[in-house]
Amino acid sequence: MKILLAEDHRLLARSLKKGLEEEGFAVDIASAGDEADFKARSNTYDVVILDLMLPHVDGLTLLKNWRSENLSFHILVLTAMGTVEDKVKGLDLGADDYLVKPFELNELLARVRALVRRGHQAKDPVIKIHDLEIDTGAKMVRRAGKEIYLTPREFALLRFLAYHRGKVVSRSMIWEHLYDENDDNTSNVVDVYIRYLRNKIDKNHSPQLILTRWGEGYMIKGD
Amino acid sequence: MKILLAEDHRLLARSLKKGLEEEGFAVDIASAGDEADFKARSNTYDVVILDLMLPHVDGLTLLKNWRSENLSFHILVLTAMGTVEDKVKGLDLGADDYLVKPFELNELLARVRALVRRGHQAKDPVIKIHDLEIDTGAKMVRRAGKEIYLTPREFALLRFLAYHRGKVVSRSMIWEHLYDENDDNTSNVVDVYIRYLRNKIDKNHSPQLILTRWGEGYMIKGD
DNA sequence: TGATAAACTCATGAATTCTTCACCGCTAAC
DNA sequence: GTTAGCGGTGAAGAATTCATGAGTTTATCA
Numbered sequence: 017m018k019i020l021l022a023e024d025h026r027l028l029a030r031s032l033k034k035g036l037e038e039e040g041f042a043v044d045i046a047s048a049g050d051e052a053d054f055k056a057r058s059n060t061y062d063v064v065i066l067d068l069m070l071p072h073v074d075g076l077t078l079l080k081n082w083r084s085e086n087l088s089f090h091i092l093v094l095t096a097m098g099t100v101e102d103k104v105k106g107l108d109l110g111a112d113d114y115l116v117k118p119f120e121l122n123e124l125l126a127r128v129r130a131l132v133r134r135g136h137q138a139k140d141p142v143i144k145i146h147d148l149e150i151d152t153g154a155k156m157v158r159r160a161g162k163e164i165y166l167t168p169r170e171f172a173l174l175r176f177l178a179y180h181r182g183k184v185v186s187r188s189m190i191w192e193h194l195y196d197e198n199d200d201n202t203s204n205v206v207d208v209y210i211r212y213l214r215n216k217i218d219k220n221h222s223p224q225l226i227l228t229r230w231g232e233g234y235m236i237k238g239d
Numbered sequence: 240m241k242i243l244l245a246e247d248h249r250l251l252a253r254s255l256k257k258g259l260e261e262e263g264f265a266v267d268i269a270s271a272g273d274e275a276d277f278k279a280r281s282n283t284y285d286v287v288i289l290d291l292m293l294p295h296v297d298g299l300t301l302l303k304n305w306r307s308e309n310l311s312f313h314i315l316v317l318t319a320m321g322t323v324e325d326k327v328k329g330l331d332l333g334a335d336d337y338l339v340k341p342f343e344l345n346e347l348l349a350r351v352r353a354l355v356r357r358g359h360q361a362k363d364p365v366i367k368i369h370d371l372e373i374d375t376g377a378k379m380v381r382r383a384g385k386e387i388y389l390t391p392r393e394f395a396l397l398r399f400l401a402y403h404r405g406k407v408v409s410r411s412m413i414w415e416h417l418y419d420e421n422d423d424n425t426s427n428v429v430d431v432y433i434r435y436l437r438n439k440i441d442k443n444h445s446p447q448l449i450l451t452r453w454g455e456g457y458m459i460k461g462d
Numbered sequence: 463t464g465a466t467a468a469a470c471t472c473a474t475g476a477a478t479t480c481t482t483c484a485c486c487g488c489t490a491a492c
Numbered sequence: 493g494t495t496a497g498c499g500g501t502g503a504a505g506a507a508t509t510c511a512t513g514a515g516t517t518t519a520t521c522a
Binding site for chain 1: 508509510512
Binding site: 167168169170203204205208209230231 | 467468469470471472477478479
């Protein structure tokens, strides 16, 4: 299992490397953005641990590029405490997991292991539900073969539903995933976006894929 | 299923309460240590979610006391990131599970469900009684293989009965576990919901699973 | 900076669920 | 057998949740 650790802070990087190695991983370190990019492309890593604050090339940029090129490794993003927006952007841009600094080594190890596991059950970046295809890499959606344009939020919502297909997801869960602040959520944005999605995806099609469970939340049809 | 949420931070408490309620739990909130202690002793909770940083009476103290008195609820401890010692102490002092802030709602819900299950010595999230299956995770009910839709309250009632299968539960017990501290009861709602349940679950089936114990309450058949 | 798209808020009506209430039938006890 | 109380039942109204259309703010990009 090979891991790329893109972390600028030398001391932290070295101690994480040590911890990961004790766990049996092979660890490369990149201390700047461009270096991380180069290494990520020239080796085959199982997991890339990416600090968003990197010199030379910004972590978010890397994330975006890697994802759009559909590289095979999973990405675990590290963000500093308080930079909430990074977290949101990170997840939107396709990080597989994130961790807020400061964290415990054990926590990091657990999550890396989880990502490695995930990576080995050859997963298709394209989710298919009936005649709906969601290409999570290219951010492309098709229904009955026809391409559909979704705005970023719409796509994020659809992906979240699709990821939990066959299960009811509550508004709170959706809200938490799409937004960050747990503010006095009196708004009905989620409902509105469900409607937008239905207009683009379910309208003039059957069966309806987006279902409502009264008092519980929404759900996308399973297979 | 009734839950006490001992969390000081108002906004977080409210949003967690909402999330838990969408899951079908009745949630009381305590925003200070002494309040939590009082409520925990004067109600019968299935799970107490305890933030260790509480005003007035410290969470660790509560934990220690409750444990030494062998109270019946399970305890899920919330700790702030980085306070490692808290975590260790928490587990040593007998918390049943812990969660480090910030956490995802999904994670919390999963753990609470697990604790509820533990409290009733059920390790399978699917409860089976004769040809009735209750999936407490997916909130799905089947009788004789056929899927049945239940409203949130109906499901909550059935789940409560199922967890106490083979035992008689009084109306007041049912009422206490289905509603939170802000509701007061002078009606026969429980009877009415029993009827709704019977219509959906017992009608046209045998044997009858929901039994009446005259003058005592209701009971669902054991195995 | 203005034009355009996206994100969000708000108000309203519809659908569904929740609760109450009145009345009836049944059970248990005298 | 009578009776007092308990539980069952149907229906109506209250309350909650959803769907929807339109308008407002915010972000994006030339």
